[in-house]
Amino acid sequence: MAQPSSHVTAPLKDELDIVIPTIRNLDFLEQWRPFFQPYHLIIVQDGDPSKNILVPDGFDCELYNRNDVNRVLGPKSSCISFKDSACRCFGFLVSKKKYIFTIDDDCFVGKDPSGKEINALAQHIQNLLTPSTPFFFNTLYDPFREGVDFVRGYPFSLRGGVPTAISHGLWLNIPDYDAPTQLVKPLERNTRYVDAVLTIPKGTLFPMCGMNLAFDRELIGPAMYFGLMGDGQPIGRYDDMWAGWCAKNSTAISCANSHLIDKIEETETLFNVCGFQVICDHLSLGVKTGLPYIWHSKASNPFVNLKKEYKGIYWQEDIIPFFQSVVLPKDCTTVQQCYLELSKLVKEKLSPVDPYFNKLGHAMVTWIEAWDLLNSPAQEPAAPVDGVKQN
Numbered sequence: 016m017a018q019p020s021s022h023v024t025a026p027l028k029d030e031l032d033i034v035i036p037t038i039r040n041l042d043f044l045e046q047w048r049p050f051f052q053p054y055h056l057i058i059v060q061d062g063d064p065s066k067n068i069l070v071p072d073g074f075d076c077e078l079y080n081r082n083d084v085n086r087v088l089g090p091k092s093s094c095i096s097f098k099d100s101a102c103r104c105f106g107f108l109v110s111k112k113k114y115i116f117t118i119d120d121d122c123f124v125g126k127d128p129s130g131k132e133i134n135a136l137a138q139h140i141q142n143l144l145t146p147s148t149p150f151f152f153n154t155l156y157d158p159f160r161e162g163v164d165f166v167r168g169y170p171f172s173l174r175g176g177v178p179t180a181i182s183h184g185l186w187l188n189i190p191d192y193d194a195p196t197q198l199v200k201p202l203e204r205n206t207r208y209v210d211a212v213l214t215i216p217k218g219t220l221f222p223m224c225g226m227n228l229a230f231d232r233e234l235i236g237p238a239m240y241f242g243l244m245g246d247g248q249p250i251g252r253y254d255d256m257w258a259g260w261c262a263k264n265s266t267a268i269s270c271a272n273s274h275l276i277d278k279i280e281e282t283e284t285l286f287n288v289c290g291f292q293v294i295c296d297h298l299s300l301g302v303k304t305g306l307p308y309i310w311h312s313k314a315s316n317p318f319v320n321l322k323k324e325y326k327g328i329y330w331q332e333d334i335i336p337f338f339q340s341v342v343l344p345k346d347c348t349t350v351q352q353c354y355l356e357l358s359k360l361v362k363e364k365l366s367p368v369d370p371y372f373n374k375l376g377h378a379m380v381t382w383i384e385a386w387d388l389l390n391s392p393a394q395e396p397a398a399p400v401d402g403v404k405q406n
């Protein structure tokens with residue numbers, strides 16, 4: 016039985032938005048109520064805007080449907096996917112908070128091996144508020160966790176770590192497998208709870224899943240674009256992957272932290288830390304994966320998924336070497352600058368793979384334009400008109 020909300024703390028209550036992409040009623044929120052009720056929800060309704068999405072009473076939320084997306088962004092709405100969970104990034108765009116937690120509507124509260132309900136949001140917040148260690152691997156995992164520390168031999172000059180930009184949670188029950196794996200292992204369920212949080216090392220890419228994900232919007236938000244997927248596009252289910260490859264390569268420290276850039280460069284020289292000199296390592300921040308777990312309740316149709324994924328499965332044999340080869344100019348000192356540079360390289364280097372990447376490169380620019388438009392100080396906060404605002 017979930018703890019009564021009076022017993023659940025709500026860290027960062029006014030600094031975090033919960034973004035949910037959906038095509039269905041949000042009954043799943045009932046189970047999350049003790050953990051989510053104190054927070055503001057941004058619901059991105061995909062598909063038919065005339066469909067009425069029911070949200071349980073008592074949640075502070077705003078709901079945007081496609082009519083709202085088109086109204087808020089005008090022609091720039093072309094960069095927001097339709098009929099794909101990639102639409103969730105519209106919620107990242109309109110949020111005014113420092114942190115984002117995004118979750119799918121078929122993800123429920125998981126239980127740890129002791130049977131205790133997992134407050135996934137609190138764990139993500141803990142992950143984001145403690146440093147990452149991308150430059151040197153701590154073999155006892157997260158050194159900033161209660162009851163853990165850096166092990167012998169860990170350089171003291173690196174023990175401050177770097178700020179964490181992304182917290183990537185995992186899933187019990189239905190794992191996030193690609194369609195071929197789903198097809199050959201239809202009954203496989205993830206029952207293994209690994210009690211660990213790891214920093215993904217500098218220079219290493221990872222397959223980011225969007226169903227249980229949190230990030231620091233001020234540090235990395237402009238890079239969390241979920242691409243062009245779904246209706247009218249040759250690919251789907253690579254939304255979060257694309258964002259993860261770009262974001263891991265786009266975690267940049269804003270000018271305000273430029274002193275840290277010097278330290279990192281000094282550290283790199285000192286330890287000859289060389290990774291793929293892409294945006295991430297250009298001005299690294301940390302990315303963590305592991306706890307928290309959610310309970311992923313249902314597998315989507317593997318045949319439908321195969322149709323969405325198949326081009327991505329062979330394209331990525333070119334995409335990954337591309338990201339691993341990217342080098343960025345030293346004068347890229349903000350995520351936006353890094354991302355725009357990356358968009359140029361996507362058009363140049365990946366459009367020979369398929370013309371889609373030329374379109375995607377342009378959409379990346381449109382996304383940054385939309386980001387800067389909606390996040391400029393003068394801009395009034397967006398508000399749903401066609402969707403529903405509930406208190």
Ligand SMILES: O=c1ccn([C@@H]2O[C@H](COP(=O)(O)OP(=O)(O)O[C@H]3OC[C@H](O)[C@H](O)[C@H]3O)[C@@H](O)[C@H]2O)c(=O)[nH]1
Nearest residue numbers: 036037038061098099100119120121225226252255315
């Ligand atoms: O057209 C659509 C379809 C779904 N959604 C919403 O997106 C969330 C994920 O949908 P679902 O759980 O049915 O798909 P999965 O295969 O489990 O999702 C994984 O793969 C796709 C994405 O990368 C996702 O992040 C992964 O978890 C859910 O909230 C649906 O309501 C939509 O908005 N539009």
Ligand SMILES: [Mn+2]
Nearest residue numbers: 119121313315
């Ligand atoms: Mn799902």
